[in-house]
Amino acid sequence: MRADVAELAVEIGPLRLRNPFLLASGIWGESGESLAGAWDAGAGGVITKSIGSAPRPGYPNPTIESYSDWGLLNAMGLPNPGIEEYPREVAAARARGATVIGSVFGGDAEEFAELARRLAATGVVALELNLSCPHAEGYGTEVGSTPDDVAAIVRAVVREVRVPVIAKITPNTPDPAALAVAAEKAGAAAISAINTVRGLAIDATLHRPVLAHGLGGLSGPAIKPVGLACVWQIYSRVQVPVIGVGGISTSEDALEYLMAGARAVEVGTAVARDGIGVFGRLVSGLSERLDALGYRSAAAAVGAAHTAPS
Amino acid sequence: MRTVVRVTERVLETPSTVTLRFPYEAPAGPGQFVMIWFPGDDELPMSLSYTGGSSKGVTIKAMGETSRNVQRLRVGDAVGIRGPYGNRFDLSARRVLVVGGGSGSAVLAPAAESAAASGAHLTVALGATEASELLFRRRFEDMGADVEVATDDGSEGTHGFVTVVAERLLATERFDAVWTCGPEVMMQKVARAAGPRNVPVFCSVERQMKCALGMCDACALGPVHVCVDGPVFPAERLLPLEEFGRSHRDPSGRRVPFGTR
Numbered sequence: 001m002r003a004d005v006a007e008l009a010v011e012i013g014p015l016r017l018r019n020p021f022l023l024a025s026g027i028w029g030e031s032g033e034s035l036a037g038a039w040d041a042g043a044g045g046v047i048t049k050s051i052g053s054a055p056r057p058g059y060p061n062p063t064i065e066s067y068s069d070w071g072l073l074n075a076m077g078l079p080n081p082g083i084e085e086y087p088r089e090v091a092a093a094r095a096r097g098a099t100v101i102g103s104v105f106g107g108d109a110e111e112f113a114e115l116a117r118r119l120a121a122t123g124v125v126a127l128e129l130n131l132s133c134p135h136a137e138g139y140g141t142e143v144g145s146t147p148d149d150v151a152a153i154v155r156a157v158v159r160e161v162r163v164p165v166i167a168k169i170t171p172n173t174p175d176p177a178a179l180a181v182a183a184e185k186a187g188a189a190a191i192s193a194i195n196t197v198r199g200l201a202i203d204a205t206l207h208r209p210v211l212a213h214g215l216g217g218l219s220g221p222a223i224k225p226v227g228l229a230c231v232w233q234i235y236s237r238v239q240v241p242v243i244g245v246g247g248i249s250t251s252e253d254a255l256e257y258l259m260a261g262a263r264a265v266e267v268g269t270a271v272a273r274d275g276i277g278v279f280g281r282l283v284s285g286l287s288e289r290l291d292a293l294g295y296r297s298a299a300a301a302v303g304a305a306h307t308a309p310s
Numbered sequence: 311m312r313t314v315v316r317v318t319e320r321v322l323e324t325p326s327t328v329t330l331r332f333p334y335e336a337p338a339g340p341g342q343f344v345m346i347w348f349p350g351d352d353e354l355p356m357s358l359s360y361t362g363g364s365s366k367g368v369t370i371k372a373m374g375e376t377s378r379n380v381q382r383l384r385v386g387d388a389v390g391i392r393g394p395y396g397n398r399f400d401l402s403a404r405r406v407l408v409v410g411g412g413s414g415s416a417v418l419a420p421a422a423e424s425a426a427a428s429g430a431h432l433t434v435a436l437g438a439t440e441a442s443e444l445l446f447r448r449r450f451e452d453m454g455a456d457v458e459v460a461t462d463d464g465s466e467g468t469h470g471f472v473t474v475v476a477e478r479l480l481a482t483e484r485f486d487a488v489w490t491c492g493p494e495v496m497m498q499k500v501a502r503a504a505g506p507r508n509v510p511v512f513c514s515v516e517r518q519m520k521c522a523l524g525m526c527d528a529c530a531l532g533p534v535h536v537c538v539d540g541p542v543f544p545a546e547r548l549l550p551l552e553e554f555g556r557s558h559r560d561p562s563g564r565r566v567p568f569g570t571r
Contacts, residue, residue, distance in 0.1 A: 026526070027525050027527070028527050028530075030530060030559065030563035031527060033530065033532055034527050034530050034533075037533055055560075056562050057562045058520070058562070060352050061345070061347070062347050062390070063353075063520045063521065064521045064522075064523065064526075065312070066311060066392070066523065076526060079520075079528070079562050081564040081565075082562065085565075203349075203390070205314045205388065206388060208349060210312070210347075272521065272523035272525040275524065276524075
């Protein structure tokens with residue numbers, strides 16, 4: 001092994017990840033075997049589907065509109081097997097050695113706390129709170145778009161669990177960084193940003209929205225600048241680690257997020273375009289790029305763009 | 311991206327099964343499926359029952375509410391199509407046993423047609439609840455296949471499951487490959503009968519689908535995703551899976567045993 005290979009492992013509070021690339025919530029997360037598959041493909045950790053109190057089928061199809069190479073609009077509607085059934089899937093992923101982060105969504109602080117307590121009991125290493133799904137009535141953005149709401153939910157969850165709590169915040173508000181600040185004050189160990197950007201697809205021939213739910217959330221390369229801006233602003237306003245999400249499909253994208261202030265990143269839509277093998281390519285690509293730039297570790301690049309030489 | 315097309319032809323294949331033909335240019339092969347959107351209703355994964363040229367087709371059995379609504383579509387009605395997705399049958403075998411149960415023939419017919427056109431010899435075991443529900447029997451006969459049928463009620467052919475016919479054919483004739491589509495328990499039986507004779511079996515399987523892009527996990531079957539890794543799988547890949555022939559996942563991702571709702 002070469003001595004000058006950059007260290008890819010990163011720390012999110014007490015949590016150590018073997019590399020900065022996390023499988024984003026909602027992708028490959030319904031079954032434990034799929035989570036394990038993403039781990040085997042090289043992800044630094046895998047985040048479950050957002051789990052709720054009861055089984056939820058999600059919205060009817062069409063749930064996806066795909067824009068060739070620049071994005072995806074989805075309104076899945078938070079489908080998930082429910083907290084009763086889901087522990088077996090976490091167990092299946094953990095049995096294969098995966099670092100599993102649980103994601104939960106609730107309608108209020110109390111429901112979040114209860115779900116977090118039950119999912120934490122399955123051995124997940126951290127919990128990500130879905131405060132940001134843009135298209136589910138009564139959940140996500142609807143309960144996470146003001147600093148007070150975010151703080152109340154984070155506070156309730158932090159009281160209930162020992163594992164680090166990650167607040168995943170929405171970009172669909174004038175000041176996403178204010179949500180991050182509120183989450184930090186309430187005890188969040190990290191902030192992930194962003195969730196999808198609210199969007200709509202219309203079919204002009206049919207005179208109607210394409211997605212069964214109407215509004216959806218945009219992901220993929222198109223939203224990278226939005227995610228970078230949020231991470232950039234959040235990084236300058238909080239002390240806790242930031243996890244960057246939004247349009248990361250190459251190692252260069254990831255490096256940009258690190259330099260904007262992200263300590264880790266989540267990858268989702270790229271799996272649709274490039275398959276799960278994207279994780280292996282991201283890991284080796286980032287390693288090479290860090291070496292070429294003279295960074296000894298991924299952590300050393302975090303926030304680098306904030307102190308750029310003038 | 312999806313394309314909105316107009317239905318150009320509607321054929322009542324059996325009392326419960328309808329074929330819709332529509333113009334769609336994207337190249338496709340036997341085994342592949344499209345996501346077909348019925349505006350105002352659901353979008354469903356459907357194997358193409360006609361794959362060649364610019365006129366594609368799907369063949370739909372009335373099962374749930376959507377498929378019943380779909381059968382009421384008329385020529386000129388609009389549907390949205392995206393795809394084709396998934397893999398294709400390997401058409402290289404020269405002596406093929408085709409085993410179709412119920413609407414499974416929808417995906418097997420174009421595969422058999424392509425193989426027959428390039429000189430393969432086809433034997434078809436076709437099963438249905440009753441004689442009138444035998445799907446694409448005439449189409450298989452027209453391509454020169456030897457067709458044997460089984461019906462649950464004994465109204466034609468062997469009285470009972472098509473697996474009985476398939477097992478007999480496997481015991482008495484030589485095949486290079488078996489292609490099968492139908493209820494999973496049926497495919498499982500066919501695969502177990504062919505395995506000891508070293509005849510490779512390829513199964514087209516069905517699962518809940520949402521994105522069809524290998525992302526949402528709705529179609530997870532053990533370690534594979536049916537939408538991108540399949541829908542056609544060699545049986546040896548499926549037989550060891552805990553879920554194959556036993557359970558599928560409902561739209562919430564809960565595991566549900568076959569035969570329950």
